Amino acid sequence: xxxxxxxxxxxxxxxxxxxxxxxxxxxxxxxxxxxxxxxxxxxxxxxxxxxxxxxxxxxxxxxxxxxxxxxxxxxxxxxxxxxxxxxxxxxxxxxxxxxxxxxxxxxxxxxxxxxxxxxxxxxxxxxxxxxxxxxxxxxxxxxxxxxxxxxxxxxxxxxxxxxxxxxxxxxxxxxxxxxxxxxxxxxxxxxxxxxxxxxxxxxxxxxxxxxxxx
Numbered sequence: 001x002x003x004x005x006x007x008x009x010x011x012x013x014x015x016x017x018x019x020x021x022x023x024x025x026x027x028x029x030x031x032x033x034x035x036x037x038x039x040x041x042x043x044x045x046x047x048x049x050x051x052x053x054x055x056x057x058x059x060x061x062x063x064x065x066x067x068x069x070x071x072x073x074x075x076x077x078x079x080x081x082x083x084x085x086x087x088x089x090x091x092x093x094x095x096x097x098x099x100x101x102x103x104x105x106x107x108x109x110x111x112x113x114x115x116x117x118x119x120x121x122x123x124x125x126x127x128x129x130x131x132x133x134x135x136x137x138x139x140x141x142x143x144x145x146x147x148x149x150x151x152x153x154x155x156x157x158x159x160x161x162x163x164x165x166x167x168x169x170x171x172x173x174x175x176x177x178x179x180x181x182x183x184x185x186x187x188x189x190x191x192x193x194x195x196x197x198x199x200x201x202x203x204x205x206x207x208x209x210x211x212x213x214x
Contacts, residue, residue, distance in 0.1 A: 023089040030079045036071025053124040066153040071120035083122040089129035119149015124201045125168040137199045155213045156193045163187040165199045170195035175206035
């Protein structure tokens, strides 16, 4: 009986080690860069960077956003044809089947953070994958203070928006999703800039194309 219990313990321990939330895996080569926050490995798997969102490039019926192609180019400079280490959080895949990962270069460069630090992406907190959110937000605030990259283009004009403390998203004042935020989760921001500074990301529906200065 003791032997069986010991074997069971080893099995559980093995599963915990190999499938834990932050297991790092080495030796993945990047074969293609889709844009500023998504790459394709040489084995065909798509990897979406956790915790960030880069401006869009042209696709389907959508025009490129400011700095969309610059973000892609910088991402290519960082990782294209290079071997990277992937670190995972609690959820490993998104609804599109892409791997969700923190990406590191052999020299220790944290790619997700580098994209934000250079002003080519903004912080996009999505629970439960929030291990490095504080680091990413600090890099964003530094880039905002320095007016780096996209922060030259982000609308700074005052115009109230509503934030949701739970989802960490901010909405236009008339957005149904903003209006429906419960009182305990609702926070008012004077501007989109203030919302970004606080670590909130824009709602995709009501803020699509609305975060950049006209």
